[in-house]
Amino acid sequence: MRRPMQEINAGSTADIAFLLLIFFLMTSTMDSSSGLQRRLPPMPDKNQQVESAKVNRRNIMVVRINDADRLFAGGSLMDISLLKEKAKEFLTNPANDVNLPEKEDKVIEGFGSYPVSKGVISLQNTRGTSYDAYIQVQNELVKAINEIREDFAMVNYSKRYAALTDDQQRIVRDAVPQNISEAEPKDTGIKKR
Amino acid sequence: MAKFERKGKKTMAAISTASLPDVVFMLLFFFMVSTKFRDTEKKVEVKLPEASESTKLERRDLTSVIYIGTPIASYQSKHGTDARIQLNDSFKTITDIRDFVANERENMSEVDRQFMTISIKADQNARMGIITDIKQELRRCSALKVMYAARRTAPAE
Numbered sequence: 001m002r003r004p005m006q007e008i009n010a011g012s013t014a015d016i017a018f019l020l021l022i023f024f025l026m027t028s029t030m031d032s033s034s035g036l037q038r039r040l041p042p043m044p045d046k047n048q049q050v051e052s053a054k055v056n057r058r059n060i061m062v063v064r065i066n067d068a069d070r071l072f073a074g075g076s077l078m079d080i081s082l083l084k085e086k087a088k089e090f091l092t093n094p095a096n097d098v099n100l101p102e103k104e105d106k107v108i109e110g111f112g113s114y115p116v117s118k119g120v121i122s123l124q125n126t127r128g129t130s131y132d133a134y135i136q137v138q139n140e141l142v143k144a145i146n147e148i149r150e151d152f153a154m155v156n157y158s159k160r161y162a163a164l165t166d167d168q169q170r171i172v173r174d175a176v177p178q179n180i181s182e183a184e185p186k187d188t189g190i191k192k193r
Numbered sequence: 194m195a196k197f198e199r200k201g202k203k204t205m206a207a208i209s210t211a212s213l214p215d216v217v218f219m220l221l222f223f224f225m226v227s228t229k230f231r232d233t234e235k236k237v238e239v240k241l242p243e244a245s246e247s248t249k250l251e252r253r254d255l256t257s258v259i260y261i262g263t264p265i266a267s268y269q270s271k272h273g274t275d276a277r278i279q280l281n282d283s284f285k286t287i288t289d290i291r292d293f294v295a296n297e298r299e300n301m302s303e304v305d306r307q308f309m310t311i312s313i314k315a316d317q318n319a320r321m322g323i324i325t326d327i328k329q330e331l332r333r334c335s336a337l338k339v340m341y342a343a344r345r346t347a348p349a350e
Contacts, residue, residue, distance in 0.1 A: 013214035021221040028228030033256070033312060034247040035342040043332045127322030131261075131315045132242040134324075135343055139244040146246060182328070 036138055041181065059101040059118045061090045065137055067128035080136055087144035091119050091176075111156075111171045120179045141180055149176045237262035237279045242317040244343035255308050256340070257297040259290070261323060262316035276319045278327070287326050294334045314342040 063083070064072040071078050073086055093100040101119030108114055121141055125134055146161075149172050153161040157168060164172065239262040250256060260279040264272040268284075278285050280293045298306055311331060315324055331339065 010211070010214065014210070014217055017214050017217035017221055021217060021224065024221065024224045024228065028224065033250045033253065033340075033342055034345045035241075035250070035312065035340040036244055036247055037310070037338070037340045040328060040332050040337045040339055042335060042337060125321045125325070127320060127325065129321040130317070131319040131321060131324060132317035134321055135242040135244055135317070135341055138341065139246050139343070142244075142246040 036135070036142060038138075038180075038182070056102070056118075058099055059120055061087070061119065061121050062124060063121060063137060063141070064124045065126070065129045065133050067126050069130055069133035071133075071137065080140060083137065083140045084144045084147075087121060087141055088148060090121070091117050091144065091148055093117060093119070106174075108171055108174045110167060111175070114175045116175060116177065120181050122181045138180075142178070145176060145178050145180075149173070152176055233258070233260075233279075233282055235260065235279070236265060236268055236282070236284065237277055237316070238265050239314050239316045240318075241314060241342055241344045243346045244341075245346045247343045247345045250310070250312070250340060252308065252310075255301065255305055256310045256312050257293070258312045258314055258342075259293075259327060260314050261319050261327070263318075276316065276323050278323070287323075287330055290327060290330045291334050294331070294336045298336075308338070309336060310338045310340055311336050312340045312342050 061074050062072075063074075066072070071080055071083065073083055074090070078086065090100060093103065096103075101117050103115035103117050105113050106116045108116075123137065123141070150161050152172050152175055153159060153164055153168075156172075157164055161169065161172060237260050239260055261276055262279075263269075263274050264277055264284070272284055278287065278290075280289060285293070294311070298309060301309060313324065313327065328339070331337070
């Protein structure tokens with residue numbers, strides 16, 4: 001009765017698997033999305049207007065990018081490589097300069113009182129600015145803030161920001177807020193179409 | 194010399210291909226796990242700008258994508274070479290963004306709506322004019338969480 005089981009020819013499994021493999025290769029993408037996250041300011045209400053204009057001048061650093069992708073920061077023409085240092089100096093104000101933003105003692109939950117800078121970086125662009133230049137500038141500003149946060153984490157917790165617990169990260173974020181304002185568009189430059 | 198004279202006499206032992214399916218399956222699983230389905234067909238050319246500080250998006254399912262770029266070659270005769278907006282699978286204009294956002298919101302669960310992120314995938318040569326318009330429109334529909342998609346580069350230093 002013991003008949004040897006007939007073996008199934010497995011030679012074509014490879015072909016089937018190849019077919020599947022090629023199908024998945026064609027229909028899928030590998031790009032993981034990454035980018036700079038931002039929160040847009042809410043649209044101002046029509047009923048209550050202009051009261052935000054009361055921000056002190058020393059607390060604002062205007063960063064402008066013009067049609068030719070030239071960068072103006074704090075009133076002077078600047079190369080993009082210098083922007084980070086400028087932004088860091090503006091936001092930290094180490095010497096308590098009267099021309100740089102004031103600091104306000106804020107009580108941060110779980111940490112205590114800390115002088116938080118009131119500085120706001122206002123980013124302005126024209127309609128002709130290239131997206132690349134805009135992202136480069138955004139990137140430099142984010143880098144400046146990240147470095148300040150890193151320093152804060154090092155000084156207070158002697159750890160890198162990424163190694164802190166969620167709660168500590170929140171404290172660092174509160175102490176060093178990311179105040180980049182994307183200004184209301186002013187229609188400078190040539191309007192397309 | 195004798196050694197070299199026996200060529201072609203002996204048949205080569207066949208290499209066993211029994212493990213070939215296993216190898217291919219392994220590749221297959223790798224690709225299945227590491228990739229995801231392409232959900233939209235790209236109709237505009239998008240080369241993302243580079244940014245060293247870009248962070249990874251944590252919830253992909255809560256993200257809606259707006260593509261901005263010049264139409265790809267086969268659509269240029271119809272849609273021109275100016276930067277255009279692509280939502281889902283078709284060319285749209287600024288005014289369609291409102292419906293698009295509303296629609297995407299509708300498809301999300303109540304809890305997740307507040308975390309909705311709009312990913313702006315714009316070509317690096319696009320002008321800010323069109324992007325400013327989109328930003329204004331997004332603010333009007335109070336979709337405030339945006340992400341400027343960028344390629345990650347190793348931080349300089």
